[in-house]
Amino acid sequence: MAFQILRDILSTCAISVVLAIILVIAQKYLNSYGDCKININDKRDVTVKGGNTLLASLSDQQIYLASACGGRGSCGACKCKVLEGGGPLLPTEKPLLSAKEQQDNIRLACQVKVKTDININIPEAIFNIRRYRTVVSEIIDYTYDIKGVVFKLMEPDKIDFKAGQYVQIETPPYAKVKQKTIRAYSISSKPEDDNLVQLIIRLVPEGLCTTWVHKFLKAGDEVIMTGPYGDFFIHETDADMIFIAGGSGKAPIKSMLEHLQVVGTNRKMTYFFGARTGKDLYLTDQFVNFEQVFPDFKYIPVLSKCEPEDKWCGRSGYIIPYIKEVLRDPKNTEAYMCGSPGMLDAAKQELLVLGVPADKIYFDSFG
Numbered sequence: 001m002a003f004q005i006l007r008d009i010l011s012t013c014a015i016s017v018v019l020a021i022i023l024v025i026a027q028k029y030l031n032s033y034g035d036c037k038i039n040i041n042d043k044r045d046v047t048v049k050g051g052n053t054l055l056a057s058l059s060d061q062q063i064y065l066a067s068a069c070g071g072r073g074s075c076g077a078c079k080c081k082v083l084e085g086g087g088p089l090l091p092t093e094k095p096l097l098s099a100k101e102q103q104d105n106i107r108l109a110c111q112v113k114v115k116t117d118i119n120i121n122i123p124e125a126i127f128n129i130r131r132y133r134t135v136v137s138e139i140i141d142y143t144y145d146i147k148g149v150v151f152k153l154m155e156p157d158k159i160d161f162k163a164g165q166y167v168q169i170e171t172p173p174y175a176k177v178k179q180k181t182i183r184a185y186s187i188s189s190k191p192e193d194d195n196l197v198q199l200i201i202r203l204v205p206e207g208l209c210t211t212w213v214h215k216f217l218k219a220g221d222e223v224i225m226t227g228p229y230g231d232f233f234i235h236e237t238d239a240d241m242i243f244i245a246g247g248s249g250k251a252p253i254k255s256m257l258e259h260l261q262v263v264g265t266n267r268k269m270t271y272f273f274g275a276r277t278g279k280d281l282y283l284t285d286q287f288v289n290f291e292q293v294f295p296d297f298k299y300i301p302v303l304s305k306c307e308p309e310d311k312w313c314g315r316s317g318y319i320i321p322y323i324k325e326v327l328r329d330p331k332n333t334e335a336y337m338c339g340s341p342g343m344l345d346a347a348k349q350e351l352l353v354l355g356v357p358a359d360k361i362y363f364d365s366f367g
Contacts, residue, residue, distance in 0.1 A: 055109035070182035085118030142282040163259035167227030183209035188251035190258035202248040246274035249338035278310035330355030
Protein backbone atom coordinates (compact mmCIF):
# COMPACT_ATOMS: atom_id res chain seq x y z
CA MET A 1 0.00 0.00 0.00
CA ALA A 2 2.77 2.38 0.97
CA PHE A 3 4.64 1.46 -2.21
CA GLN A 4 1.61 2.24 -4.36
CA ILE A 5 1.16 5.66 -2.70
CA LEU A 6 4.83 6.44 -3.25
CA ARG A 7 4.56 5.35 -6.88
CA ASP A 8 1.52 7.59 -7.43
CA ILE A 9 3.32 10.55 -5.88
CA LEU A 10 6.37 10.01 -8.08
CA SER A 11 4.18 9.64 -11.16
CA THR A 12 2.37 12.88 -10.36
CA CYS A 13 5.68 14.71 -9.85
CA ALA A 14 7.03 13.36 -13.12
CA ILE A 15 3.94 14.46 -15.02
CA SER A 16 4.20 17.92 -13.42
CA VAL A 17 7.83 18.25 -14.47
CA VAL A 18 7.03 17.21 -18.04
CA LEU A 19 4.13 19.69 -18.21
CA ALA A 20 6.37 22.46 -16.85
CA ILE A 21 9.00 21.73 -19.51
CA ILE A 22 6.34 21.71 -22.23
CA LEU A 23 5.01 25.05 -20.93
CA VAL A 24 8.46 26.64 -20.97
CA ILE A 25 9.08 25.41 -24.52
CA ALA A 26 5.64 26.58 -25.63
CA GLN A 27 6.18 30.03 -24.14
CA LYS A 28 9.55 30.28 -25.85
CA TYR A 29 8.19 29.51 -29.30
CA LEU A 30 4.58 30.62 -29.14
CA ASN A 31 5.51 33.96 -27.56
CA SER A 32 8.33 34.61 -29.99
CA TYR A 33 7.01 37.58 -31.91
CA GLY A 34 10.18 38.24 -33.88
CA ASP A 35 11.19 41.76 -34.79
CA CYS A 36 8.53 44.42 -34.45
CA LYS A 37 8.54 48.00 -35.69
CA ILE A 38 7.52 50.93 -33.49
CA ASN A 39 6.50 53.97 -35.50
CA ILE A 40 6.85 57.14 -33.43
CA ASN A 41 4.93 60.30 -34.35
CA ASP A 42 4.89 59.22 -38.02
CA LYS A 43 8.49 60.45 -38.12
CA ARG A 44 10.71 57.71 -36.79
CA ASP A 45 10.78 53.92 -36.88
CA VAL A 46 12.67 51.71 -34.44
CA THR A 47 12.93 47.94 -34.60
CA VAL A 48 12.72 45.92 -31.37
CA LYS A 49 12.38 42.30 -30.31
CA GLY A 50 8.72 41.51 -29.78
CA GLY A 51 7.34 40.34 -26.44
CA ASN A 52 8.53 43.09 -24.14
CA THR A 53 6.50 46.02 -22.83
CA LEU A 54 6.33 49.20 -24.85
CA LEU A 55 7.97 51.06 -21.95
CA ALA A 56 10.96 48.69 -21.83
CA SER A 57 11.21 48.48 -25.62
CA LEU A 58 11.45 52.26 -25.92
CA SER A 59 13.97 52.38 -23.07
CA ASP A 60 16.17 49.91 -24.96
CA GLN A 61 16.17 52.47 -27.79
CA GLN A 62 17.15 55.24 -25.34
CA ILE A 63 13.68 56.76 -25.46
CA TYR A 64 12.63 57.25 -21.85
CA LEU A 65 9.01 57.68 -20.85
CA ALA A 66 8.35 58.68 -17.25
CA SER A 67 7.69 55.77 -14.89
CA ALA A 68 7.64 56.76 -11.24
CA CYS A 69 6.63 53.24 -10.14
CA GLY A 70 9.27 51.49 -12.22
CA GLY A 71 6.80 49.95 -14.68
CA ARG A 72 4.50 48.28 -12.17
CA GLY A 73 1.37 49.95 -13.51
CA SER A 74 0.56 51.92 -10.37
CA CYS A 75 1.63 55.51 -11.11
CA GLY A 76 0.13 56.22 -14.53
CA ALA A 77 3.14 58.33 -15.53
CA CYS A 78 4.00 56.39 -18.70
CA LYS A 79 0.90 57.39 -20.65
CA CYS A 80 1.21 57.67 -24.42
CA LYS A 81 -1.10 57.51 -27.41
CA VAL A 82 -1.20 54.12 -29.13
CA LEU A 83 -2.83 54.48 -32.53
CA GLU A 84 -2.35 50.95 -33.88
CA GLY A 85 -1.07 47.60 -32.66
CA GLY A 86 -1.51 48.00 -28.92
CA GLY A 87 -4.16 45.33 -28.48
CA PRO A 88 -7.23 45.71 -26.24
CA LEU A 89 -7.26 48.00 -23.20
CA LEU A 90 -6.30 45.95 -20.14
CA PRO A 91 -8.07 45.91 -16.76
CA THR A 92 -4.80 47.05 -15.16
CA GLU A 93 -4.91 50.26 -17.22
CA LYS A 94 -8.51 51.36 -16.76
CA PRO A 95 -8.25 52.68 -13.17
CA LEU A 96 -5.50 55.10 -14.22
CA LEU A 97 -7.11 56.38 -17.40
CA SER A 98 -10.02 58.80 -17.60
CA ALA A 99 -12.93 58.11 -19.94
CA LYS A 100 -11.61 60.77 -22.32
CA GLU A 101 -8.11 59.30 -22.26
CA GLN A 102 -9.47 55.87 -23.09
CA GLN A 103 -11.47 57.37 -25.94
CA ASP A 104 -8.34 59.14 -27.21
CA ASN A 105 -6.33 55.87 -27.32
CA ILE A 106 -4.13 56.78 -24.36
CA ARG A 107 -2.45 53.70 -22.89
CA LEU A 108 0.04 52.81 -20.15
CA ALA A 109 3.30 51.93 -21.90
CA CYS A 110 4.29 49.59 -19.06
CA GLN A 111 1.20 47.45 -19.68
CA VAL A 112 1.15 47.37 -23.48
CA LYS A 113 3.11 44.43 -24.92
CA VAL A 114 4.83 44.86 -28.27
CA LYS A 115 3.61 41.79 -30.17
CA THR A 116 3.31 43.29 -33.64
CA ASP A 117 4.12 46.53 -35.43
CA ILE A 118 2.81 49.41 -33.38
CA ASN A 119 2.11 53.09 -34.06
CA ILE A 120 2.44 55.54 -31.18
CA ASN A 121 2.48 59.25 -30.47
CA ILE A 122 4.60 60.81 -27.72
CA PRO A 123 5.54 64.43 -26.87
CA GLU A 124 8.57 65.70 -28.74
CA ALA A 125 10.12 66.70 -25.40
CA ILE A 126 10.61 63.00 -24.67
CA PHE A 127 13.53 62.97 -27.11
CA ASN A 128 15.41 65.40 -24.84
CA ILE A 129 15.41 62.85 -22.02
CA ARG A 130 18.76 61.18 -21.47
CA ARG A 131 20.26 58.43 -19.35
CA TYR A 132 23.02 59.73 -17.08
CA ARG A 133 25.86 58.07 -15.23
CA THR A 134 26.42 60.01 -12.04
CA VAL A 135 28.45 59.81 -8.87
CA VAL A 136 27.25 60.93 -5.44
CA SER A 137 29.42 63.88 -4.39
CA GLU A 138 27.63 64.93 -1.21
CA ILE A 139 24.87 63.77 1.16
CA ILE A 140 23.37 66.39 3.49
CA ASP A 141 21.23 65.65 6.55
CA TYR A 142 18.52 68.32 6.49
CA THR A 143 16.28 66.76 9.15
CA TYR A 144 15.90 63.42 10.90
CA ASP A 145 14.10 62.04 7.82
CA ILE A 146 15.11 64.31 4.92
CA LYS A 147 18.41 64.20 3.07
CA GLY A 148 19.83 66.28 0.26
CA VAL A 149 21.85 64.28 -2.26
CA VAL A 150 24.14 65.88 -4.84
CA PHE A 151 24.90 63.85 -7.96
CA LYS A 152 27.80 64.91 -10.18
CA LEU A 153 27.13 64.08 -13.83
CA MET A 154 29.75 61.93 -15.57
CA GLU A 155 28.25 60.75 -18.87
CA PRO A 156 26.80 62.90 -20.30
CA ASP A 157 28.35 65.57 -18.09
CA LYS A 158 25.64 68.24 -18.52
CA ILE A 159 21.86 68.32 -18.23
CA ASP A 160 19.39 70.83 -19.69
CA PHE A 161 16.25 71.16 -17.57
CA LYS A 162 13.66 73.69 -16.40
CA ALA A 163 13.36 74.60 -12.73
CA GLY A 164 10.56 72.42 -11.34
CA GLN A 165 11.20 69.31 -13.44
CA TYR A 166 12.24 65.91 -12.07
CA VAL A 167 14.52 62.95 -12.75
CA GLN A 168 14.22 59.23 -12.10
CA ILE A 169 16.96 57.35 -10.28
CA GLU A 170 17.67 53.62 -10.34
CA THR A 171 18.12 51.82 -7.05
CA PRO A 172 20.30 48.71 -7.45
CA PRO A 173 19.47 45.47 -5.63
CA TYR A 174 20.36 45.74 -1.93
CA ALA A 175 19.77 43.77 1.27
CA LYS A 176 16.56 41.79 0.72
CA VAL A 177 15.57 43.81 -2.36
CA LYS A 178 16.48 41.61 -5.33
CA GLN A 179 15.53 43.86 -8.24
CA LYS A 180 16.37 47.38 -9.25
CA THR A 181 13.80 50.05 -8.40
CA ILE A 182 13.06 53.26 -10.29
CA ARG A 183 11.60 56.29 -8.51
CA ALA A 184 11.05 59.93 -9.45
CA TYR A 185 12.33 62.93 -7.48
CA SER A 186 12.12 66.66 -8.17
CA ILE A 187 15.37 68.47 -8.88
CA SER A 188 16.22 70.97 -6.13
CA SER A 189 19.28 72.56 -7.76
CA LYS A 190 19.03 75.38 -10.28
CA PRO A 191 19.29 74.79 -14.05
CA GLU A 192 22.36 77.00 -14.26
CA ASP A 193 24.32 74.32 -12.36
CA ASP A 194 24.09 72.01 -15.36
CA ASN A 195 26.88 69.62 -14.31
CA LEU A 196 25.08 68.37 -11.21
CA VAL A 197 21.67 67.39 -9.91
CA GLN A 198 20.59 67.83 -6.31
CA LEU A 199 17.58 65.94 -4.93
CA ILE A 200 15.76 66.25 -1.61
CA ILE A 201 14.56 62.82 -0.49
CA ARG A 202 12.36 62.08 2.49
CA LEU A 203 12.46 58.66 4.15
CA VAL A 204 9.23 56.75 3.53
CA PRO A 205 8.69 53.80 5.91
CA GLU A 206 9.43 50.62 3.93
CA GLY A 207 10.04 52.70 0.79
CA LEU A 208 12.40 50.73 -1.42
CA CYS A 209 14.23 53.69 -2.91
CA THR A 210 14.14 56.05 0.07
CA THR A 211 15.42 53.30 2.39
CA TRP A 212 18.35 52.74 0.03
CA VAL A 213 19.12 56.46 -0.09
CA HIS A 214 18.91 56.95 3.69
CA LYS A 215 20.57 53.75 4.87
CA PHE A 216 22.83 52.43 2.09
CA LEU A 217 23.82 55.22 -0.30
CA LYS A 218 27.16 56.93 0.34
CA ALA A 219 29.42 59.50 -1.28
CA GLY A 220 31.37 58.03 -4.18
CA ASP A 221 28.63 55.62 -5.25
CA GLU A 222 27.66 55.61 -8.93
CA VAL A 223 23.97 56.04 -9.70
CA ILE A 224 22.01 55.88 -12.97
CA MET A 225 19.34 58.51 -13.57
CA THR A 226 17.16 59.57 -16.48
CA GLY A 227 15.53 62.88 -17.19
CA PRO A 228 14.46 65.57 -17.20
CA TYR A 229 10.73 64.90 -17.00
CA GLY A 230 7.62 66.90 -16.23
CA ASP A 231 5.67 70.02 -17.16
CA PHE A 232 5.83 71.68 -13.73
CA PHE A 233 7.84 74.85 -14.32
CA ILE A 234 7.58 78.65 -14.08
CA HIS A 235 5.38 80.42 -16.60
CA GLU A 236 6.93 83.63 -17.84
CA THR A 237 4.25 86.21 -17.03
CA ASP A 238 3.95 89.17 -14.67
CA ALA A 239 1.34 87.44 -12.45
CA ASP A 240 1.73 87.24 -8.68
CA MET A 241 3.08 83.87 -7.52
CA ILE A 242 2.04 81.74 -4.55
CA PHE A 243 4.20 78.73 -3.71
CA ILE A 244 2.78 76.00 -1.46
CA ALA A 245 4.77 72.94 -0.39
CA GLY A 246 5.43 70.58 2.47
CA GLY A 247 8.23 68.19 3.41
CA SER A 248 10.44 67.26 0.46
CA GLY A 249 8.05 69.24 -1.75
CA LYS A 250 10.44 72.10 -1.07
CA ALA A 251 12.74 70.68 -3.79
CA PRO A 252 11.19 72.13 -6.99
CA ILE A 253 10.35 75.42 -5.26
CA LYS A 254 14.00 75.75 -4.21
CA SER A 255 15.05 75.18 -7.82
CA MET A 256 12.56 77.78 -9.07
CA LEU A 257 13.60 80.47 -6.60
CA GLU A 258 17.31 79.88 -7.13
CA HIS A 259 16.73 80.17 -10.88
CA LEU A 260 14.75 83.39 -10.42
CA GLN A 261 17.60 84.72 -8.32
CA VAL A 262 19.90 84.27 -11.32
CA VAL A 263 17.61 85.72 -13.99
CA GLY A 264 15.96 88.33 -11.76
CA THR A 265 12.28 89.13 -11.22
CA ASN A 266 10.06 91.85 -9.78
CA ARG A 267 7.01 89.61 -9.37
CA LYS A 268 5.19 89.50 -6.04
CA MET A 269 5.90 86.07 -4.51
CA THR A 270 4.72 84.32 -1.34
CA TYR A 271 5.90 80.89 -0.22
CA PHE A 272 3.88 78.88 2.31
CA PHE A 273 5.80 75.88 3.68
CA GLY A 274 3.85 73.39 5.78
CA ALA A 275 5.52 71.25 8.46
CA ARG A 276 4.40 69.35 11.53
CA THR A 277 6.85 70.56 14.17
CA GLY A 278 9.96 72.69 14.42
CA LYS A 279 12.22 69.71 13.77
CA ASP A 280 10.59 69.33 10.34
CA LEU A 281 11.75 72.77 9.21
CA TYR A 282 14.92 72.99 7.12
CA LEU A 283 16.77 75.44 4.87
CA THR A 284 14.89 78.15 6.72
CA ASP A 285 17.74 80.68 6.62
CA GLN A 286 18.10 80.33 2.85
CA PHE A 287 14.43 81.00 2.22
CA VAL A 288 14.24 83.86 4.69
CA ASN A 289 17.26 85.37 2.90
CA PHE A 290 15.29 85.37 -0.34
CA GLU A 291 13.30 88.21 1.24
CA GLN A 292 16.47 90.30 0.84
CA VAL A 293 17.11 89.03 -2.70
CA PHE A 294 13.72 89.74 -4.26
CA PRO A 295 11.90 93.08 -3.99
CA ASP A 296 8.56 91.49 -3.08
CA PHE A 297 8.98 88.02 -1.56
CA LYS A 298 7.69 86.53 1.71
CA TYR A 299 8.52 83.13 3.23
CA ILE A 300 5.81 81.84 5.59
CA PRO A 301 6.38 78.51 7.39
CA VAL A 302 3.30 77.04 9.08
CA LEU A 303 3.47 74.36 11.79
CA SER A 304 0.47 72.05 12.15
CA LYS A 305 1.51 70.51 15.46
CA CYS A 306 3.68 72.81 17.54
CA GLU A 307 5.67 71.19 20.32
CA PRO A 308 6.47 73.13 23.53
CA GLU A 309 10.18 72.97 22.72
CA ASP A 310 9.54 74.69 19.39
CA LYS A 311 8.79 77.99 21.16
CA TRP A 312 6.97 78.84 17.96
CA CYS A 313 5.80 82.39 17.36
CA GLY A 314 4.87 81.94 13.72
CA ARG A 315 1.69 80.75 12.04
CA SER A 316 0.24 77.44 13.18
CA GLY A 317 -2.46 75.02 12.06
CA TYR A 318 -2.85 74.59 8.30
CA ILE A 319 -1.81 76.72 5.34
CA ILE A 320 -5.27 77.03 3.80
CA PRO A 321 -6.73 79.81 6.04
CA TYR A 322 -3.71 82.04 5.44
CA ILE A 323 -3.83 82.06 1.64
CA LYS A 324 -6.44 84.82 1.43
CA GLU A 325 -4.21 87.15 3.45
CA VAL A 326 -1.64 87.43 0.66
CA LEU A 327 -3.89 87.51 -2.41
CA ARG A 328 -3.73 90.88 -4.14
CA ASP A 329 -5.40 90.11 -7.45
CA PRO A 330 -6.71 86.51 -7.70
CA LYS A 331 -7.29 86.71 -11.44
CA ASN A 332 -3.66 87.67 -11.95
CA THR A 333 -2.18 85.06 -9.60
CA GLU A 334 -0.38 81.80 -10.36
CA ALA A 335 -0.04 79.01 -7.79
CA TYR A 336 2.86 76.52 -7.80
CA MET A 337 2.36 73.62 -5.39
CA CYS A 338 4.18 70.41 -4.51
CA GLY A 339 3.19 67.86 -1.89
CA SER A 340 0.75 65.16 -0.93
CA PRO A 341 -2.52 64.79 -2.89
CA GLY A 342 -4.56 65.69 0.19
CA MET A 343 -2.73 68.96 0.75
CA LEU A 344 -2.85 69.88 -2.93
CA ASP A 345 -6.57 69.14 -3.25
CA ALA A 346 -7.40 71.32 -0.24
CA ALA A 347 -5.18 74.16 -1.44
CA LYS A 348 -6.58 74.00 -4.96
CA GLN A 349 -10.18 74.19 -3.72
CA GLU A 350 -9.37 77.21 -1.58
CA LEU A 351 -7.60 78.96 -4.43
CA LEU A 352 -10.57 78.36 -6.72
CA VAL A 353 -12.99 79.71 -4.10
CA LEU A 354 -10.81 82.80 -3.73
CA GLY A 355 -10.95 83.40 -7.49
CA VAL A 356 -7.63 82.06 -8.81
CA PRO A 357 -8.30 80.62 -12.30
CA ALA A 358 -8.02 76.83 -12.54
CA ASP A 359 -5.63 77.09 -15.49
CA LYS A 360 -3.20 79.10 -13.34
CA ILE A 361 -2.91 76.47 -10.62
CA TYR A 362 0.11 74.25 -11.30
CA PHE A 363 1.15 71.34 -9.13
CA ASP A 364 3.47 68.38 -8.75
CA SER A 365 1.79 65.66 -6.69
CA PHE A 366 3.54 62.98 -4.62
CA GLY A 367 0.58 60.69 -5.32
